[in-house]
Amino acid sequence: MKVGIIGLGLMGGSLGKTLKKQGAHTVYGYDISDSVMLKAEMVGAIDGVLNEETAREIDMLIVSLYPSALESVLERFLPFLKDKAVVTDFCGIKRETVAVMKNLAKKYGNLVFVGGHPMAGREFSGIERSISTLFEKASMVLVNVNADIFELESVKNFYLSLGFAEVVITSAEYHDKAIAFTSQLCHVVSNAFIKNEIASEHFGYSAGSYKDLTRVARLNPEMWAELMIENADNLNSELLELISNLQKYSLALEKGDKEGLKQLLKEGNDRKLLIDTKQKR
Amino acid sequence: MKVGIIGLGLMGGSLGKTLKKQGAHTVYGYDISDSVMLKAEMVGAIDGVLNEETAREIDMLIVSLYPSALESVLERFLPFLKDKAVVTDFCGIKRETVAVMKNLAKKYGNLVFVGGHPMAGREFSGIERSISTLFEKASMVLVNVNADIFELESVKNFYLSLGFAEVVITSAEYHDKAIAFTSQLCHVVSNAFIKNEIASEHFGYSAGSYKDLTRVARLNPEMWAELMIENADNLNSELLELISNLQKYSLALEKGDKEGLKQLLKEGNDRKLLIDTKQKR
Numbered sequence: 001m002k003v004g005i006i007g008l009g010l011m012g013g014s015l016g017k018t019l020k021k022q023g024a025h026t027v028y029g030y031d032i033s034d035s036v037m038l039k040a041e042m043v044g045a046i047d048g049v050l051n052e053e054t055a056r057e058i059d060m061l062i063v064s065l066y067p068s069a070l071e072s073v074l075e076r077f078l079p080f081l082k083d084k085a086v087v088t089d090f091c092g093i094k095r096e097t098v099a100v101m102k103n104l105a106k107k108y109g110n111l112v113f114v115g116g117h118p119m120a121g122r123e124f125s126g127i128e129r130s131i132s133t134l135f136e137k138a139s140m141v142l143v144n145v146n147a148d149i150f151e152l153e154s155v156k157n158f159y160l161s162l163g164f165a166e167v168v169i170t171s172a173e174y175h176d177k178a179i180a181f182t183s184q185l186c187h188v189v190s191n192a193f194i195k196n197e198i199a200s201e202h203f204g205y206s207a208g209s210y211k212d213l214t215r216v217a218r219l220n221p222e223m224w225a226e227l228m229i230e231n232a233d234n235l236n237s238e239l240l241e242l243i244s245n246l247q248k249y250s251l252a253l254e255k256g257d258k259e260g261l262k263q264l265l266k267e268g269n270d271r272k273l274l275i276d277t278k279q280k281r
Numbered sequence: 282m283k284v285g286i287i288g289l290g291l292m293g294g295s296l297g298k299t300l301k302k303q304g305a306h307t308v309y310g311y312d313i314s315d316s317v318m319l320k321a322e323m324v325g326a327i328d329g330v331l332n333e334e335t336a337r338e339i340d341m342l343i344v345s346l347y348p349s350a351l352e353s354v355l356e357r358f359l360p361f362l363k364d365k366a367v368v369t370d371f372c373g374i375k376r377e378t379v380a381v382m383k384n385l386a387k388k389y390g391n392l393v394f395v396g397g398h399p400m401a402g403r404e405f406s407g408i409e410r411s412i413s414t415l416f417e418k419a420s421m422v423l424v425n426v427n428a429d430i431f432e433l434e435s436v437k438n439f440y441l442s443l444g445f446a447e448v449v450i451t452s453a454e455y456h457d458k459a460i461a462f463t464s465q466l467c468h469v470v471s472n473a474f475i476k477n478e479i480a481s482e483h484f485g486y487s488a489g490s491y492k493d494l495t496r497v498a499r500l501n502p503e504m505w506a507e508l509m510i511e512n513a514d515n516l517n518s519e520l521l522e523l524i525s526n527l528q529k530y531s532l533a534l535e536k537g538d539k540e541g542l543k544q545l546l547k548e549g550n551d552r553k554l555l556i557d558t559k560q561k562r
Contacts, residue, residue: 119486141486168486178486181479186490189470191549192526196519198462200556205400205422205449205459209467212493217553225543228534236534238477239527245473246524253509253517262506268472272498275481 001158002026004050004058006073008040010122011090012064013130016045018162021132028054030077031127039127055080060158062116064090066226071100078108086147086155088116092179092227094143094172105146113145114155117175118164119183123218133163140164143172180234187224188239190217282439283307285331285339287354289321291403292371293345294411297326299443302413309335311358320408336361341439343397345371347507352381359389367428367436369397373460373508375424375453386427394426395436398456399445400464404499414444421445424453461515468505469520471498 003019005012008031019025029046031037040046048054055061055077063070070089078087087104091097094115101113120138122129140159144152156167170178193199194217228235252261284300286293289312300306310327312318321327329335336342336358344351351370359368368385372378375396382394401419403410421440425433437448451459474480475498509516533542 121489139486175486178479178482181477182486182491185474185477186494187546188527188530189474189494190490191546191553192530193466193470193523194549194553194556195526196462196466196522198459198519199552200559201459205420205456205463208402209471209497210463212496213467213470214553215493216490217549218557219546219550221543221546221550224546225539228542229537229539232534232537236531238479239531239534241477242474243524243527243531245476246469246520246527249469249473250517250520250524253513253520256510256513258506258510261509262502265468265472265500265505266502268475268498269500269502271480272472272475272495275475276499278481 001060002028002058004055004061004077005029005046005064006050006061006077007031007064007069007090008036008045008127009064010125010127010130011118011120011134012062013040013043013045013127014120014132014134015062015064015090015162016040017043017130017132018135020044020047022161026057028058036127043127043130045127045130050077052080056082058082058085060086060088062088062090066223067091067093067096067230068226070097071104074100074104078104078111081108081111083110084112084151086112086114086151088114088142088155090116090118092117092183093231094141094175094179096230098143098145098172101145109146112147112151112155114147114152115143115145115172116159117141117143117179118159123216125220125223136163137165138163140167141175142167142169143175144169176231177234180231181238184224184228184231184235185238185242187216187219188228188235189242190214191219193217282341283309283339285336285342285358286310286327286345287331287342287358288312288345288350288371289317289326289408290345291406291408291411292399292401292415293343294321294324294326294408295401295413295415296343296345296371296443297321298324298411298413299416301325301328303442307338309339317408324408324411326408326411331358333361337363339363339366341367341369343369343371347504348372348374348377348511349507351378352385355381355385359385359392362389362392364391365393365432367393367395367432369395369423369436371397371399373398373464374512375422375456375460377511379424379426379453382426390427393428393432393436395428395433396424396426396453397440398422398460399440404497406501406504417444418446419444421448422456423448423450424456425450457512458515461512462519465505465509465512465516466519466523468497468500469509469516470523471495472500474498
């Protein structure tokens with residue numbers, strides 16, 4: 001298959017490396033930075049540059065950029081794509097980007113639009129940190145725009161062939177609600193956690209729980225601010241729910257209420273066990 | 282060396298396995314449950330039972346129990362220990378347990394008391410989950426009670442010989458303040474996080490950040506409630522600081538303030554980088 005990738009950062013670069021490792025694909029890449037394109041070619045993530053010429057050859061175009069950059073870059077390349085080429089974005093929010101693609105689907109009815117969000121990442125960014133194993137065992141979330149059932153099935157199989165463990169098809173609304181909790185809230189909590197004054201002086205006092213909790217404090221502020229603000233309704237609702245739960249622990253501590261605290265901890269423990277068991281089924 | 286271990290759960294059992302793996306030690310163990318003692322012997326964590334007879338032989342006694350159980354169990358075994366035997370506890374809080382040991386040091390001046398807290402653990406409990414690698418690369422925190430500088434040095438070397446990467450000597454007060462943040466607050470946050478309503482239905486939406494953040498939601502409610510209530514002043518202070526920081530993100534989301542949110546995220550990111558760099562030195 002011939003694949004075009006726009007945006008050769010951590011995700012786009014990892015996608016290119018994954019495709020090239022499989023050997024069966026030709027990958028053309030485009031990035032706003034010439035040096036990133038050069039690096040991507042040097043590390044074997046792409047075979048060549050995606051331009052007006054090579055765009056005509058590709059079967060699939062995947063855009064791995066900030067949501068705000070999606071529309072203009074698609075308007076630039078879509079006119080050159082062949083009929084039935086599949087267009088997917090990798091943005092971390094889906095209501096906004098699927099709306100963009102819905103509009104474009106009216107104009108480019110010959111193309112197949114499917115929104116996407118790979119549930120994978122690292123606390124680093126850039127082509128330098130991209131790896132060919134990023135998607136192994138991860139989930140891929142798809143939001144259909146105008147694909148028929150056979151086209152959607154083939155997009156699903158394409159992602160499974162890349163090493164994703166599962167492909168989940170859902171609505172943009174549900175995706176954004178779920179992702180506010182499973183990803184965005186984790187980043188907010190981790191990022192806030194490290195701000196406690198004592199964090200800078202706890203040498204020798206940290207075990208695995210602290211390391212795990214603060215891992216994603218490190219993030220790309222520009223990108224995450226954009227993703228979070230576009231999903232502010234969902235994220236703030238999850239954040240307020242968490243704050244309200246945390247306040248219950250605080251109250252128990254303030255009152256020295258050991259039984260109450262034990263009950264709160266037990267509820268969380270039991271819920272974690274139940275959820276893990278359900279997910280293993 | 283001959284070592285006695287009281288409490289053969291995850292920590293005590295792992296200590297026994299670690300000592301036995303080294304081959305050079307004899308380990309006697311005691312647990313309130315006979316079947317746990319039997320299991321500990323069967324899995325090779327102890328050589329035999331710690332009782333009035335074997336207690337006379339040991340060079341070191343390590344108590345790995347809840348803080349509230351420390352005093353009575355020490356009163357039971359201390360009369361049999363030989364002069365200059367070292368007594369250490371593994372409790373997760375130190376003000377309370379060091380106070381207990383300070384009192385006992387008046388009564389048993391022939392013994393050497395040093396409080397301890399291994400910065401290691403798992404989200405499981407019990408002898409069945411104990412492993413001989415639990416302390417590898419971990420920190421051991423010691424709080425001196427009545428040891429002289431040579432005795433303290435030899436206790437420090439003992440723990441380094443078990444595979445601990447470092448031994449930190451500090452005060453009970455500072456330990457409890459630091460641990461409130463690096464361990465207890467992590468457990469509260471993880472335990473509260475899993476309670477968000479949507480947590481039970483996010484199949485296919487979770488990546489590494491969610492898995493890391495909820496790992497220690499699973500805990501022993503009885504033990505942690507005791508540790509947390511005994512350290513409620515420190516823990517609640519850290520928790521309130523976190524809640525206050527989280528509220529800043531919520532406000533930025535509520536106002537749709539992208540620049541403000543970006544600034545908050547950048548501060549957390551920069552702080553995480555700075556702290557990681559300092560810790561690597």
